[in-house]
Amino acid sequence: MTNSDTTPTADQTPDSAAHTTGDPVGQLEAACPIRVGDEVTGRVNPTWRARVRSFHFNVGIAECAIETDDGRRGFAPPWALVPADAEPSEEWRDRMQTFKETERSHAMEMLRRKQSEAAEEAEDLAERLKSMAAVVRRGGNPYPGEPVAHLAYDFASALDEVTELVDRVDAAGLSAHRRPEADRDQ
Structure with a gap:
């Protein structure tokens, strides 16, 4: 619990x-x-x-x-x-293992998707910051404006979603770092 x-x-x-x-x-x-x-x-x-x-x-x-x-x-x-009242049958254990493997696969796909989204947000922010750096190097004073603030917020939000999902995946025992065969041993 x-x-x-x-x-x-x-x-x-x-x-x-x-x-x-x-x-x-x-x-x-x-x-x-x-x-x-x-x-x-x-x-x-x-x-x-x-x-x-x-x-x-x-x-x-x-x-x-x-x-x-x-x-x-x-x-x-x-x-x-x-x-609680009986030892699970081999069929029950197999169904649960299949269910867990399916959930692990789904969780890893969700995590890859969220990580890709966070990377895209980082790239958008980096491009904008790079163009601002070029203006500064030429002696200008770039106005960051709302777009940079929004891009930074979007990137931070995407990172938060990745972190939250990684924490849930780990807490649920679905981490990609765990060996699926180790689950049967427990």
């Missing part, structure tokens, strides 16, 4: 959106072997039990909103959970 609030943030899709078949949450629910209402425990730390309340996305990464019997609420990636 990662926090005590199950209220979706701006980048999270509430469970009520899962009732349409074309939405990402509905697709997540169809692919994941864990279901809303299942009683689960931690895959690595089975000392607690919780019920899955909903599925959502946090910065594009799948999560389950869970609640313990004593009312504590939190979030966990589906692949960090297992059924």
